[in-house]
Amino acid sequence: MPSAQPAETTLPSTATLGTKRKLICFSALADFDGTIFMQDTGHILFNAFGCGSDRREVLDRQIKTGERSFKDVSEEMWGSLDVPFEDGFAALKSDLVIDQDFKTFHDFCRNNEIPFNVISAGLKPILRRVLDHFIGEESSSSIEIVANDAEIDAEGHTWKPQWRHQNELGHDKALSINEYKDQAKLESDDGTIPMIIFIGDGVSDLPAAREADVLFARRGLALEEYCVKNNIKYYPYDTFADIQREIITIAKADDKKTKGQGLPTNFNPRANLWRRASSKTAVPVFAAMTPRDEKMFVWPEVYTEETGKPAQGKTVTV
Template structure:
């Protein structure tokens, strides 16, 4: 898109999306449940090898993993409370988003009832209720064995890139005439790869698969160790926006901007690729 098609008087509405497992919580909720109360870690790891080899889809192995749970829905959360670790900076970051009216949403390949109950447990139901969760569902929570209800027909069961783009379209329709959405995505792993390409500003947890993917494909991103790092960078973006007079350039088209267009429109906020060497990255 040429500069003449851009509106220099537009301002940005910052909308934040985050993965859940490995991002907001340092462990994976599904792994904690099935390792302790389902098929066990050894069998789960065999399923993951089948996915990595390409012999089965993420959706296929997840069906096996979840169906190994034959406990009532609420029975596993005492183990979750003892095992899970909430990112040390998350609550402060979420409070910051609320104070500044930055919508905060979770996009996950997990099961929404599990994620919701976990947030209720760690944040309290009132605070957790302010977070929108876009994830797969669970058929008749409380029934056994557990059976996922997938959001779509993709191999992953939830096309996160589609969810990000649908959210962008919705945000565009709801923005004030002088606003356009700036989509921020925060993630860590394999299930975030597609969504990573759709964000305007991307944060990847340092040393994990999403960062490795960004390095391999030359995708601009900012590494983070905790949500305190993310908060600091979002503050910079917001403060710079407030200092600018007349707003910043942005797209007026409804189509999702290409990476090149994003770079042209928001050059100040696309971090240079991390200098972390690939050899330092963990599986």
């Protein structure tokens, strides 16, 4: 049964921000505990029509311990399903609960021409159908879904992911964000660099979070716990109303930055790098600006976690 909805929240205005720099939002959907939805779409299907909750919990632990890759475990989970798509979708309609403030937040993004992208380790046909149902097809059509495709036969005997990337993740969210950056060329007409905002809940979101200027982590869940433990800068949130308020504040503070008044305290240090250069060759210039403990987080491809020193084969002047 769906959990009870939280008490209604008083939302900030969705009026035009009027700030200069372009914003781009990437959000998980429900890869673990829930971002836009409070439940994981795959878990609902696996528990009811596939491997079952006990086996799924074993498989989840195998991912967390590193015993098996996310892609390998996911193929077993999806391969365990034996249900027609429409019957599976009926279960999702019944069991999923959407964040009570997401619709208003999405309207805010559309009103301010902020591209909103769902980035997920799940299957695109399911995610599109779920969004169409819960927020309406017209509103859903403006959301780009960056996820895996799937082959599902008519009887539902075979559910086979078509992975976006040929690596152990199946869908490398960090790579997808960088692909988006390359396609968008990251620069607006007036030459300013867009601000990348990432919204997530689980540790699987961390690779994508590394690519963002601003990270939102749902309060009390795995991503926040990881951020606290590893001293990673983030904004906690309970609903999308919290995110909307913070984005308004951040956008206005960012506008002041162009006038020399400083960045908000929770910006990813990499934001400063993106303001001044678009290439990894700029690391030597800006590495000295980053606290020692954050070097691995900001430039994981350059620094080793164990020592904080440049990885073998890399030359970095600090």
